Amino acid sequence: MPDTDEHSAPPQALDVIVIGAGIAGIYAVHKLRGLGFSVQALEAGDGVGGTWYWNRYPGCRVDIQSIEFSYSFSDDIQQSWDWSETMADQPELERYLNFVADRLDIRRHIQLNTRVTALTYDDSGACWTVRTEAGDEFAAQFVVCATGCLSEPLAPPIPGLETFAGQILYTSRFPAQGFDFTGKRVAVVGTGSSGVQAIPVIAEQAADLYVMQRSAAYTRPSPNRALAQPEWEQMKAGYADVRAQERASFAGTIYFPILPTPGSPPLTKRVVDSTPEERRQAIDELGWDAPWSWADVLENLEANAYAGEMYAELIRRVVVDPETAAALIPTYPVGCKRVIIENGYYQSFNRENVHLVDLKKGAITSIEPAGIQTEQDFFELDVLVFATGFDAMTGALTRMDITGRGGRTLREFWAAEGPVTYLGLQVEGFPNLFTVSGPGSPSVRSNMFQSIEQHVEFIAGALEYLRDKGCRVIEPRPGAADEWTSYAATLVNSTIMEADSCNSWFLGANIPGKKRVFMPYFGGLFSYRERCEDIVRADYEGFELSEPDAEGSTG
Numbered sequence: 209m210p211d212t213d214e215h216s217a218p219p220q221a222l223d224v225i226v227i228g229a230g231i232a233g234i235y236a237v238h239k240l241r242g243l244g245f246s247v248q249a250l251e252a253g254d255g256v257g258g259t260w261y262w263n264r265y266p267g268c269r270v271d272i273q274s275i276e277f278s279y280s281f282s283d284d285i286q287q288s289w290d291w292s293e294t295m296a297d298q299p300e301l302e303r304y305l306n307f308v309a310d311r312l313d314i315r316r317h318i319q320l321n322t323r324v325t326a327l328t329y330d331d332s333g334a335c336w337t338v339r340t341e342a343g344d345e346f347a348a349q350f351v352v353c354a355t356g357c358l359s360e361p362l363a364p365p366i367p368g369l370e371t372f373a374g375q376i377l378y379t380s381r382f383p384a385q386g387f388d389f390t391g392k393r394v395a396v397v398g399t400g401s402s403g404v405q406a407i408p409v410i411a412e413q414a415a416d417l418y419v420m421q422r423s424a425a426y427t428r429p430s431p432n433r434a435l436a437q438p439e440w441e442q443m444k445a446g447y448a449d450v451r452a453q454e455r456a457s458f459a460g461t462i463y464f465p466i467l468p469t470p471g472s473p474p475l476t477k478r479v480v481d482s483t484p485e486e487r488r489q490a491i492d493e494l495g496w497d498a499p500w501s502w503a504d505v506l507e508n509l510e511a512n513a514y515a516g517e518m519y520a521e522l523i524r525r526v527v528v529d530p531e532t533a534a535a536l537i538p539t540y541p542v543g544c545k546r547v548i549i550e551n552g553y554y555q556s557f558n559r560e561n562v563h564l565v566d567l568k569k570g571a572i573t574s575i576e577p578a579g580i581q582t583e584q585d586f587f588e589l590d591v592l593v594f595a596t597g598f599d600a601m602t603g604a605l606t607r608m609d610i611t612g613r614g615g616r617t618l619r620e621f622w623a624a625e626g627p628v629t630y631l632g633l634q635v636e637g638f639p640n641l642f643t644v645s646g647p648g649s650p651s652v653r654s655n656m657f658q659s660i661e662q663h664v665e666f667i668a669g670a671l672e673y674l675r676d677k678g679c680r681v682i683e684p685r686p687g688a689a690d691e692w693t694s695y696a697a698t699l700v701n702s703t704i705m706e707a708d709s710c711n712s713w714f715l716g717a718n719i720p721g722k723k724r725v726f727m728p729y730f731g732g733l734f735s736y737r738e739r740c741e742d743i744v745r746a747d748y749e750g751f752e753l754s755e756p757d758a759e760g761s762t763g
């Protein structure tokens with residue numbers, strides 16, 4: 209609240225503040241309101257949609273099928289929305305999320321243009337005070353952080369950035385009105401999903417495009433295609449079956465980029481047992497599916513290296529210039545970072561106006577008013593596009609001053625211990641605070657819609673249970689978060705995901721000084737959901753439900 213007498217009275221406590229109005233925030237508001245809780249969402253953007261609101265860069269598109277990358281909780285919504293392509297682009301996803309917000313009539317519970325900066329827990333009242341950048345204050349018994357896994361962008365700390373005389377753009381904050389690259393000399397820094405999706409589109413417009421690559425990426429051509437209405441009507445009629453298959457699947461999705469196309473027979477052949485001729489034949493017959501068509505590729509580094517060799521051969525078959533092709537070959541294990549679904553990425557490098565700058569041969573040293581200086585060359589530029597990624601999983605939480613019991617901040621706690629959570633849902637010492645898709649939950653290793661729905665439903669169920677029991681506080685019991693986090697670590701230990709050569713954002717390796725911990729739960733959404741259901745059946749095993757006591761601690 210502003211610092212005036214008028215606002216000096218403590219704000220009236222809501223039941224729940226939801227931070228964020230993306231996929232998770234929209235559903236959380238709807239679900240909790242439906243259970244009779246007073247709920248208010250605070251959203252930094254001037255529209256709903258979260259990830260699909262902010263990442264408006266050209267070429268932005270989801271990498272699983274839209275029939276799956278959508279809410280499943282309401283058949284009315286499923287049946288009322290028509291996807292125009294099998295894998296929707298950003299504008300369509302943003303429209304969809306706006307449609308859902310209207311259909312559920314939740315906009316009056318969402319305050320836009322409101323960035324939350326601090327959360328402080330009051331032990332005696334079992335209540336959170338939520339502060340915003342504008343200085344307003346809210347009070348709520350519970351806070352649901354629906355802040356996203358990839359929502360805290362990284363601005364690369366390159367000296368001289370502020371001196372650049374041309375236009376600087378970030379894929380994660382791309383202008384809503386778009387940007388015309390026609391006739392411009394452009395550099396794209398970063399070749400993760402955002403860069404790889406944007407590059408072919410920018411290449412078609414720019415006079416010259418310099419792709420500044422630090423690590424080459426593994427990609428697969430997108431199977432996206434337009435959906436004609438009759439086909440879509442037929443697909444829509446099969447929704448119940450699609451959802452049932454998703455729920456029975458490992459990661460909440462039937463089709464996952466790293467797995468073979470649905471309908472393919474199960475993988476039985478092991479690449480370590482294959483001959484060079486069999487591998488060449490696989491490339492000829494299966495094309496970009498070839499590296500993923502073996503049962504053991506993700507099992508060990510030896511098998512993985514064979515897949516990497518097949519992948520390199522596929523690049524050489526597309527990219528004409530041998531030096532460029534060689535520089536585009538990734539040097540880390542196949543599958544340890546998310547495989548990128550692309551549209552004409554490698555073909556872009558056959559264009560005369562596209563130039564690959566291999567930063568492994570000479571890193572960027574500074575940005576000057578006229579362009580980028582690397583250890584080897586100077587590039588004169590009109591536009592810089594940064595596609596340099598995010599402080600994933602934890603960044604959107606630790607950027608806020610979250611102060612829990614005893615004055616301990618989440619930022620300091622996780623900086624020292626790593627992201628220790630119970631089920632990725634709660635943190636010890638931070639009662640009544642929930643993190644949707646938090647570290648320690650399947651989140652980015654699953655279909656986000658399915659994971660988010662499961663988390664929101666878990667949280668809603670927990671709040672109802674508390675209400676029925678006459679309790680006001682829920683938090684992990686001492687040790688439960690340590691146990692869960694240690695258990696989750698055993699699932700990924702000694703897999704290729706943690707290989708020394710793998711520096712993924714799953715491990716926080718893109719942030720200097722961040723603790724190297726594999727953050728998403730690796731056991732799949734199916735087993736995770738079962739575990740959560742067991743916990744609920746056991747009266748919220750591992751959680752402590754209580755009333756605040758007079759001394760200000762719960763018990």
Ligand code: NA7
Nearest residue numbers: 364398399400401402403422423546595596597598713718
């Ligand atoms: P990513 O996947 O984290 O990619 C970021 C890219 O930016 C990656 O190629 C980085 O190279 C590169 N990068 C970061 N900092 C620099 C500097 N300082 N200089 C040069 N290059 C740099 O983010 P995206 O937005 O593309 O994708 C995020 C997720 O969205 C994706 O995984 C999907 O799940 C959806 P590096 O690899 O660190 O060497």
